[in-house]
Amino acid sequence: MRLTFAVLRGDRRGxxxxxxxxxxxxxxxxxxxxxxxxxxxxxxxxxxxxxxxAVRGEGGGPVTVATTRDEFGGRSVERFDVTxxxxxxxxxxxxxxxxxxxxxxxxxxxxxxxxxxxxxxLGRRFPGEVVxxxxxxxxxxxxxxxxxxxxxxxxxxxxxxxxxVGAPAPGGVDGGTRSLLxxxxxxxxxxxxxxxxxxxxxxxEARRARRLxxxxxxxxTPGQALRSVxxxxxxxxxxxxxxxxxxxxxxxxxxAAVPWGGGTWFPADFVPDPVVAGVVAALAAVLLVGAAVxxxxxxxxxxxxxxxxxxxxxxxxxxxxxxxxVFGAAVVATDVLGPRYQVxxxxxxxxxxxxxxxxxxPLVTGLVGRVVLRTRRGPLTLLVGxxxxxxxxxxxxxxxxxxxxxFTGALALTAVPAxxxxxxxxxxxxxxxxxxxxxxxRVDVVRESAGVAVVxxxxxxxxxxxxxxxxxVGRCAEVATVLSGxxxxxxxxxxxxxxxxxxxxxxxxxxxxxxxxxxxxxVRAYGGSSLVVVDPEVAPSPAxxxxxxxxxxxxxxxxxxxxxxxxxxxxxxxxxxxxxxxIGSTLLGDVRRAVLIGLVIAALLGAAGASVxxxxxxxxxxxxxxxxxxxxxxxxxxxxxxxxxxxxxxGAVTLAACGAGVxxxxxxxxxxxxxxxxxxPLPTPWLAAPVVAGFAxxxxxxxxxxxxxxxxxxxxxxxx
Amino acid sequence: xxxxxxxxxxxxxxxxxRALDGVDLDVRRGEVLAVIGPSGSGKSSLLRVxxxxxxxxxxxxxxxxxxxxxxxxxxxxxxxxxEFGLVFQSGMLVAELTAEENAALPLLLGGTRWGEAxxxxxEWLGVLGLAGLEARRPDALSGGQAQxxxxxxxxxxxxxxxxxxxxxxxxxxxxGHDVVxxxxxxxxxxxxxxxxxxxxxxxxxxxxxxxxxxxxxxxxxxxx
Numbered sequence: 018m019r020l021t022f023a024v025l026r027g028d029r030r031g032x033x034x035x036x037x038x039x040x041x042x043x044x045x046x047x048x049x050x051x052x053x054x055x056x057x058x059x060x061x062x063x064x065x066x067x068x069x070x071a072v073r074g075e076g077g078g079p080v081t082v083a084t085t086r087d088e089f090g091g092r093s094v095e096r097f098d099v100t101x102x103x104x105x106x107x108x109x110x111x112x113x114x115x116x117x118x119x120x121x122x123x124x125x126x127x128x129x130x131x132x133x134x135x136x137x138x139l140g141r142r143f144p145g146e147v148v149x150x151x152x153x154x155x156x157x158x159x160x161x162x163x164x165x166x167x168x169x170x171x172x173x174x175x176x177x178x179x180x181x182v183g184a185p186a187p188g189g190v191d192g193g194t195r196s197l198l199x200x201x202x203x204x205x206x207x208x209x210x211x212x213x214x215x216x217x218x219x220x221x222e223a224r225r226a227r228r229l230x231x232x233x234x235x236x237x238t239p240g241q242a243l244r245s246v247x248x249x250x251x252x253x254x255x256x257x258x259x260x261x262x263x264x265x266x267x268x269x270x271x272x273a274a275v276p277w278g279g280g281t282w283f284p285a286d287f288v289p290d291p292v293v294a295g296v297v298a299a300l301a302a303v304l305l306v307g308a309a310v311x312x313x314x315x316x317x318x319x320x321x322x323x324x325x326x327x328x329x330x331x332x333x334x335x336x337x338x339x340x341x342x343v344f345g346a347a348v349v350a351t352d353v354l355g356p357r358y359q360v361x362x363x364x365x366x367x368x369x370x371x372x373x374x375x376x377x378x379p380l381v382t383g384l385v386g387r388v389v390l391r392t393r394r395g396p397l398t399l400l401v402g403x404x405x406x407x408x409x410x411x412x413x414x415x416x417x418x419x420x421x422x423x424f425t426g427a428l429a430l431t432a433v434p435a436x437x438x439x440x441x442x443x444x445x446x447x448x449x450x451x452x453x454x455x456x457x458x459r460v461d462v463v464r465e466s467a468g469v470a471v472v473x474x475x476x477x478x479x480x481x482x483x484x485x486x487x488x489x490v491g492r493c494a495e496v497a498t499v500l501s502g503x504x505x506x507x508x509x510x511x512x513x514x515x516x517x518x519x520x521x522x523x524x525x526x527x528x529x530x531x532x533x534x535x536x537x538x539x540v541r542a543y544g545g546s547s548l549v550v551v552d553p554e555v556a557p558s559p560a561x562x563x564x565x566x567x568x569x570x571x572x573x574x575x576x577x578x579x580x581x582x583x584x585x586x587x588x589x590x591x592x593x594x595x596x597x598x599x600i601g602s603t604l605l606g607d608v609r610r611a612v613l614i615g616l617v618i619a620a621l622l623g624a625a626g627a628s629v630x631x632x633x634x635x636x637x638x639x640x641x642x643x644x645x646x647x648x649x650x651x652x653x654x655x656x657x658x659x660x661x662x663x664x665x666x667x668g669a670v671t672l673a674a675c676g677a678g679v680x681x682x683x684x685x686x687x688x689x690x691x692x693x694x695x696x697x698p699l700p701t702p703w704l705a706a707p708v709v710a711g712f713a714x715x716x717x718x719x720x721x722x723x724x725x726x727x728x729x730x731x732x733x734x735x736x737x
Numbered sequence: 738x739x740x741x742x743x744x745x746x747x748x749x750x751x752x753x754x755r756a757l758d759g760v761d762l763d764v765r766r767g768e769v770l771a772v773i774g775p776s777g778s779g780k781s782s783l784l785r786v787x788x789x790x791x792x793x794x795x796x797x798x799x800x801x802x803x804x805x806x807x808x809x810x811x812x813x814x815x816x817x818x819x820e821f822g823l824v825f826q827s828g829m830l831v832a833e834l835t836a837e838e839n840a841a842l843p844l845l846l847g848g849t850r851w852g853e854a855x856x857x858x859x860e861w862l863g864v865l866g867l868a869g870l871e872a873r874r875p876d877a878l879s880g881g882q883a884q885x886x887x888x889x890x891x892x893x894x895x896x897x898x899x900x901x902x903x904x905x906x907x908x909x910x911x912x913g914h915d916v917v918x919x920x921x922x923x924x925x926x927x928x929x930x931x932x933x934x935x936x937x938x939x940x941x942x943x944x945x946x947x948x949x950x951x952x953x954x955x956x957x958x959x960x961x
Contacts (some may be wrong), residue, residue, distance in 0.1 A: 236819070237818075
């Protein structure tokens with residue numbers, strides 16, 4: 018131990034390497050901990066919102082809850098209209114008490130809005146006195162807009178429940194696509210982390226190999242040499258690991274500021290479990306030490322000798338094929354095991370591909386080197402070719418992070434456009450300002466209490482030619498004020514956006530009654546919508562009991578009219594194009610933000626890994642570069658050689674990584690729950706972006722190596 | 738005098754090449770034995786097999802009558818810091834350690850207390866004319882000085898046999914002469930045998946005995 022510290026004391030670059038190793042390990046631990054907290058954070062959100070849903074099999078109770086989603090200023094408002102026949106209703110943590118009739122509980126963010134916005138635009142939607150605020154334990158995120166409004170018994174139609182406690186869904190409520198994305202994200206971001214940490218652990222590999230050989234000559238046993246490598250690496254790894262684990266707590270505030278699902282997070286959501294943090298920190302240190310020890314296994318296990326060239330062996334191809342086999346097995350497992358194990362199977366499959374690429378990389382690098390050597394056009398190709406051909410593993414190390422970043426980018430850009438296609442936006446059936454309320458019992462009451470001009474309609478089915486079409490029964494002139502593209506003609510008629518064949522029949526879904534329309538009823542075509550419109554004179558009986566109302570609004574009076582409707586229709590959901598689009602925009606924003614964060618992290622990790630490896634290769638070859646400078650080799654030529662050493666392997670592997678990313682992206686889409694038919698990959702020119710970004714990241718690494726090269730002089734002292 | 742080191746029928750192959758082809762050799766206590774021969778004749782392989790750095794493919798090496806052929810890698814390492822001392826052409830010093838720390842390595846690796854190991858190392862550095870340079874690192878020493886640090890490292894644990902592989906090849910003749918003088922003198926002080934591989938006949942003439950090596954065989958033995 019003391020000997021190792023004596024070595025470090027005399028080794029400035031060893032100390033630099035240890036410091037870089039510490040920083041890389043801290044960053045890696047921090048990132049891994051953050052990624053590991055994501056599923057838990059999602060679950061924590063849903064656990065806090067568990068009171069909003071009835072427990073499966075609850076079987077009714079004294080509480081009636083009508084859940085609706087409202088919207089204000091582009092933000093979603095979750096509203097719970099509650100009645101109770103019992104005074105003693107258990108409530109979840111964060112809910113002060115069950116609001117009595119005429120009482121309202123608001124989340125702090127909503128209460129703040131209500132205080133600062135004119136009441137007719139928002140506050141009057143929640144009739145009654147605000148008697149308290151919901152606490153954090155009852156909210157998904159700090160700035161969530163939630164209201165619980167108390168009503169007299171019978172005033173609200175909704176779900177009968179025993180209490181307002183609920184229970185988290187087993188296995189996490191937020192499963193499916195998000196879990197899959199999280200799993201894949203873990204794999205594609207953890208691997209560059211590992212590459213960076215391992216690169217840091219082997220930063221001055223050649224120099225350490227020389228030292229080990231000298232120690233072995235002096236009589237160090239393999240065990241002593243191994244301990245010396247382990248202690249030397251642990252000097253950087255242990256503080257780095259501990260630092261990373263400690264930084265996870267303050268860093269949770271940064272992670273909590275990233276919007277997701279319409280809001281930010283509570284920092285506690287991203288604070289890792291101390292045991293998990295400890296295990297990750299310990300594993301990171303073990304990985305760093307293990308990478309360093311494995312990197313010197315030849316010096317440790319064989320008789321002392323000068324360090325030999327490390328060539329890529331055919332064994333790597335076997336490992337690569339095995340890793341690719343993991344991907345194949347994962348594809349089969351996804352089908353065989355079903356959705357329960359889908360996340361694990363897909364994550365393992367992606368991991369298999371990444372590992373296969375990492376194993377193949379040095380083989381490709383060595384091949385590139387041999388091809389370059391064959392050209393032998395001058396000193397540059399000789400220098401570059403020799404390095405790539407004789408040290409393919411070390412040469413590839415600078416490209417490993419880049420490769421994973423390109424793979425991640427290609428995968429994301431293949432999958433995300435298709436996922437975006439699945440995001441639901443308003444289909445344009447209704448006019449932009451139209452606000453609709455379905456399931457309305459008494460339209461006349463709405464008209465009176467809301468004091469606005471409403472368009473009454475009845476939602477029915479129109480059957481023709483053996484097919485059913487969704488339709489509304491309503492006065493054409495009125496419906497045209499809220500329905501897109503509808504142009505009315507004189508006289509009662511049926512308006513359809515597509516041809517209707519044969520006899521027409523109107524079916525009321527509430528009581529399953531039907532009305533056969535007269536054969537001479539005119540069917541007029543109109544464009545711009547998917548809804549059939551039936552004039553009341555054509556089907557008088559459904560028209561007599563409207564169940565839907567619509568209001569035409571303008572941007573100026575939209576909030577006011579929505580407030581009037583919400584007050585008049587407690588427990589009834591109001592929909593409009595803005596609200597629907599806001600849900601789609603939130604989801605789309607989440608996906609894009611997650612992809613962007615993932616790509617930025619992958620690129621940063623790739624650049625850091627490439628820089629560390631390129632600088633390490635210069636540090637390790639100080640003597641070689643010094644000898645070349647001493648023999649008259651221009652530094653410019655060495656710099657060009659260094660750039661070529663980094664860029665040539667990158668050029669070879671990025672295309673392969675891009676292809677693999679596209680292939681896995683296609684596979685991922687087919688495995689993603691809820692994308693049975695629509696999840697087809699969309700070809701996009703943006704697929705070239707990861708390749709370009711990969712080269713940019715490699716350039717950063719090459720520039721870092723070039724900067725280190727500037728400090729080498731012909732004596733070799735500086736370099737050494 | 739009975740030999741401290743005995744080689745019987747040593748064979749070492751590198752693929753199809755037989756670097757050692759049935760070598761028999763005795764090294765007596767306190768003796769300086771020079772092994773000369775052209776490049777590629779197997780001199781360095783002989784030295785590495787004799788010192789246990791490389792395992793033999795045939796035959797055996799006996800140290801004071803005990804075979805070292807069956808020793809494991811760890812036991813051979815222990816041998817290098819107890820019974821043997823090694824000096825190579827390149828010195829193979831640890832660049833990050835000072836001269837005295839380098840010289841003290843066999844003792845430090847053997848568990849001697851730090852202060853005691855450095856004290857002994859300083860004594861040997863003094864014997865080899867390096868007093869005052871103990872705190873310098875290898876890159877601040879001349880080639881001859883670095884080689885003498887390597888000799889100190891080979892002697893510090895008072896081994897029975899010192900193996901030196903072309904220790905003067907990278908030095909000018911004057912410095913080479915000084916280094917060999919220091920090596921032989923220090924070995925005599927430690928009562929250690931020296932097996933000196935060289936292609937320099939001037940260096941070989943400093944030995945008690947010279948064996949000529951060619952194509953993996955001893956072709957002549959001359960007592961000087």
